[in-house]
Amino acid sequence: MIKNFKWLLLVSLTFVACNSDDEPFVDPNSTDGTPLTAGSADFSKYVALGNSLTAGYADNALFIAGQQGSYPSILASQFALVGGGEFKIPFMADNTGGLLLGGNPIAGTRLYFNGSAPASVPGVPTTEVTNVLSGPFNNMGVPGAKSFHLLSTSYGNPAGIGSYANPYFVRFASSTSASVIGDAVAQSPTFFSLWIGNNDVLAYATSGGTGVNQTGNLNPATYGANDITDPNVFASVYTGLVDQLTANGAKGVVANLPYVTTIPYFTTVPYNPVALNATTAAQLNAGYTAYNNGLLFAQSNGLLSAAEVARRTISFSASSTNPVVIVDSYLTNLSGFGIPSYRMATSEDLIVLPARTFIGTTVGGNPAQVNGVSVPLADSWVLSKDEIQEVRVATDAYNSAIESIAQTKGLAFVNANALQTQIATGGIAANNVNVTSAYVTGGGFSLDGVHPSPRGYALIANKFLEAINETYGSNFKGVNIGLYRILYPMDPANF
Known part of the structure; x- marks a missing residue:
């Protein structure tokens, strides 16, 4: 018994020695385990x-x-x-x-x-x-x-x-x-x-x-x-x-x-969230016919280039990914001819987050007046x-x-x-x-x-x-x- 006790005591002392302060300190708050340091900075204030x-x-x-x-x-x-x-x-x-x-x-x-x-x-x-x-x-x-x-x-x-x-x-x-x-x-x-x-x-x-x-x-x-x-x-x-x-x-x-x-x-809000069937798309296109014809009139009189006419032309299709229609103040101003500055959004435009609950709502409950579709989004809804x-x-x-x-x-x-x-x-x-x-x-x-x-x-x-x-x-x-x-x-x- 006494002999065994002495051996246990020796093992115990050896274990303590192996876990003494001689072991390197590892700081869990530092990048490398070494003691944390402020370096040359003073963070006191x-x-x-x-x-x-x-x-x-x-x-x-x-x-x-x-x-x-x-x-x-x-x-x-x-x-x-x-x-x-x-x-x-x-x-x-x-x-x-x-x-x-x-x-x-x-x-x-x-x-x-x-x-x-x-x-x-x-x-x-x-x-x-x-x-x-x-x-x-x-x-x-x-x-x-x-x-x-x-x-x-x-x-x-x-x-x-x-x-x-x-x-x-x-x-x-x-x-x-x-x-x-x-x-x-x-x-x-x-x-x-x-x-x-x-x-x-x-x-x-x-x-x-x-x-x-x-x-x-x-x-x-x-x-x-x-x-x-x-x-x-x-x-x-x-x-x-x-x-x-x-x-x-x-x-x-x-x-x-x-x-x-x-x-x-x-x-978050896509530029093209408008889902339409063929009938609704055709109705909308009919509604924008006068606007599109106005663009062609402006082109024929040298007021718009063919490229800008193409950019401004509004055309919907039977699809789940029609772009919204927006007001763009950077377009050529034709208000004097009664032609507003409308176009369809592209992937180069960004729709602001609050528009997620606005696009598709109606104006005054009128089903023919749909925001972002038949009623273009105002400038505040889009970062062009x-x-x-x-x-x-x-x-x-x-x-x-x-x-x-x-x-x-x-x-x-x-x-x-x-x-x-x-x-x-x-x-x-x-x-x-x-x-x-x-x-x-x-x-x-x-x-x-x-x-x-x-x-x-x-x-x-x-x-x-x-x-x-x-x-x-x-x-x-x-x-x-x-x-x-x-x-x-x-x-x-x-x-």
Whole structure:
């Protein structure tokens, strides 16, 4: 017995020795298992600037759970592992979403998926804009902000809500004359993220190009809400923002802008969803005979080329894939001859997401007046080929400026344009899930078709961390995106 006990004790001591502190430490939070490091960056005071994407906006609203899952919030959780400090967020009052101004709703509740289609969460918002929060705040993402708005000292003035002020910034601005950049710089950040510029083209795109391309106009004070920002204005503003953020030696990460045409808001509704039998197709063609003959008249008088006549001619067939009819302001204006600017959509046009419930409806219940068929879709329902090109040219110019400034300042750079293109063309596989841009089911986007889902924000955060690792020598592994949900249910109790 005693002899056997001695042998057991020897084996036990040997086992302990093999599992002592001499074993190499493996850090599960680092890319290579070595101890996690911040590299040359200092994350003790992190401030995030941007728009709705930075704020954590999703499902057509800003709400607590979305803010908690924003990419800056995820970044801050990783930074905390290497000395990052508190990350304060200007939380909304609920998980319902929406805003009140003087007790009256000015922004609706968030969307949820009811099993067949998106629907608004029932209830009334409880977030009152005039209940100003006490800051400062680390997440300074402001839904709706364009690049030049971050410099505005009127953006947080409650008297300007409905015109030049932003209700989300009004809630957490340090004063009625504060600017977003001013409140950010006042915190003396040691590290920052900046993702801004999406709205400088997005509002134009989501409105179907109803705004104005302001290229050549250097005065943003004259711009409308749906206009495209002049690229020179953008470059100047962006330079000024980065100069202020880096003035005291802060390091940071910036991201360029995806093409808005790769998001579900523009890729979900097909250009050719009209199913017709032979009888209905013949009736519609008869209805458009006068229009088509007008085009031939214009051609015979040298007003239109044969190519434009072919482009504008409307002809339906017995098929399940007839294109919708649209109004196109880029066509030759023949209104003086009583000929409207109609044509059938092509695969080079993009139909906006809200049209999915509008195409095929009737005007005043008249079965002969069908939207998108006998009644052409107005410009606001379609981003035409020419408008797409305007958006792309502006986006390319902004991205050129962003990357150049990042290189000049030695900042980490995220190619969000390439990321979104990859998501839209096959997806990105990670952590046993594949993230695509398919509406509802793809995992990358929320129900508004513009903003990421929780999983999408987690993927974005990881891409930011990759860029930070590359530039500053840190070794963040990032988060498991498979642990982040795709959709929020109606009831917050089930989040």
